Amino acid sequence: MGESLLSRLITRAAYQPGDILISDPMQQRREFLAQQYGVGVTADNSEVAAATEVLLLAIKPQVFESVATALPSLGQNGPVPVILSILAGVPLSKLERAFPGVPIVRSMPNTPATVGAGITAIAPGTQVQPEHLDRAKTVLQAVGDVVQVPESLMDAVTGLSGSGPAYVAIFIEALTDGGVRAGLPRPIAAQLALQTVLGTATLIQETQLHPAELKDRVTSPGGTTIAGVAQLEKAGFRSACIEAVQAATERSRQLGS
Numbered sequence: 001m002g003e004s005l006l007s008r009l010i011t012r013a014a015y016q017p018g019d020i021l022i023s024d025p026m027q028q029r030r031e032f033l034a035q036q037y038g039v040g041v042t043a044d045n046s047e048v049a050a051a052t053e054v055l056l057l058a059i060k061p062q063v064f065e066s067v068a069t070a071l072p073s074l075g076q077n078g079p080v081p082v083i084l085s086i087l088a089g090v091p092l093s094k095l096e097r098a099f100p101g102v103p104i105v106r107s108m109p110n111t112p113a114t115v116g117a118g119i120t121a122i123a124p125g126t127q128v129q130p131e132h133l134d135r136a137k138t139v140l141q142a143v144g145d146v147v148q149v150p151e152s153l154m155d156a157v158t159g160l161s162g163s164g165p166a167y168v169a170i171f172i173e174a175l176t177d178g179g180v181r182a183g184l185p186r187p188i189a190a191q192l193a194l195q196t197v198l199g200t201a202t203l204i205q206e207t208q209l210h211p212a213e214l215k216d217r218v219t220s221p222g223g224t225t226i227a228g229v230a231q232l233e234k235a236g237f238r239s240a241c242i243e244a245v246q247a248a249t250e251r252s253r254q255l256g257s
């Protein structure tokens with residue numbers, strides 16, 4: 001996810017590559033990032049912490065404690081950075097215990113950020129002033145839309161938009177398989193499936209139609225669509241989507257505890 005944000009920030013020229021320093025433990029990965037994006041790289045997290053105005057935390061929640069403990073106090077040799085955390089589940093209370101007095105913005109982006117079509121929810125911590133929030137938003141608005149939510153809703157955001165690209169990708173893959181089963185060559189089925197999802201999302205976005213209204217418009221009496229919809233309902237498609245978001249929300253809560 002860190003690379004998704006990075007690639008778009010550079011494409012959009014939100015930051016110059018020379019202004020970005022990335023810490024990664026794997027040499028191969030550091031070499032790749034330096035070569036691909038022209039950014040500075042280091043194996044020492046402290047170097048990033050000492051040099052930055054926005055410190056993007058893009059590690060896994062499972063290694064947060066060990067990474068945070070090994071960092072020196074922030075802002076000792078310069079201005080205090082804003083920490084922008086994208087860690088699923090890790091609450092502001094835990095982040096603020098690890099970095100006392102530091103402004104922290106908890107956020108949940110998603111992978112469409114890579115192409116500037118992301119959506120990120122943010123929740124500011126107790127030390128965050130408007131200028132800190134602006135700095136965080138500058139990063140996140142370069143990769144898509146930004147919404148602010150109460151922190152209590154961040155796990156639900158993670159279950160929906162954070163994890164959602166995977167559900168949509170599975171849907172596109174499954175539609176493609178359906179097309180293949182019905183006799184379409186796979187490349188044509190894949191193109192039809194992808195553009196149907198993309199086109200429908202754009203249609204709903206641009207017309208502000210309720211999804212149910214759009215479904216009704218496609219569904220001719222006694223026609224093909226209702227036959228397909230009836231099968232989706234029989235298979236519990238809606239319920240599966242609702243339960244997927246719920247399960248991911250609960251997993252996000254677990255990761256932070």
Ligand SMILES: NC(=O)C1=CN([C@@H]2O[C@H](COP(=O)(O)OP(=O)(O)OC[C@H]3O[C@@H](n4cnc5c(N)ncnc54)[C@H](OP(=O)(O)O)[C@@H]3O)[C@@H](O)[C@H]2O)C=CC1
Pocket residue numbers: 001002023024025026029045058059060061063067086087088089108109110111162163
């Ligand atoms: N994937 C997604 O769609 C989204 C992910 N997130 C959040 O983003 C975070 C990263 O997830 P994701 O990108 O999927 O996972 P990855 O495993 O791809 O990324 C984790 C990164 O952390 C690096 N890393 C591991 N240990 C350290 C360390 N000690 N110091 C510095 N860097 C380290 C890894 O380096 P290396 O690979 O070289 O070991 C890797 O580049 C998670 O907190 C996740 O919740 C949030 C929104 C969406």
Ligand SMILES: O=C(O)[C@@H]1CCC=N1
Pocket residue numbers: 088158162163
């Ligand atoms: O699967 C995960 O844990 C991360 C958080 C949201 C999307 N990917």
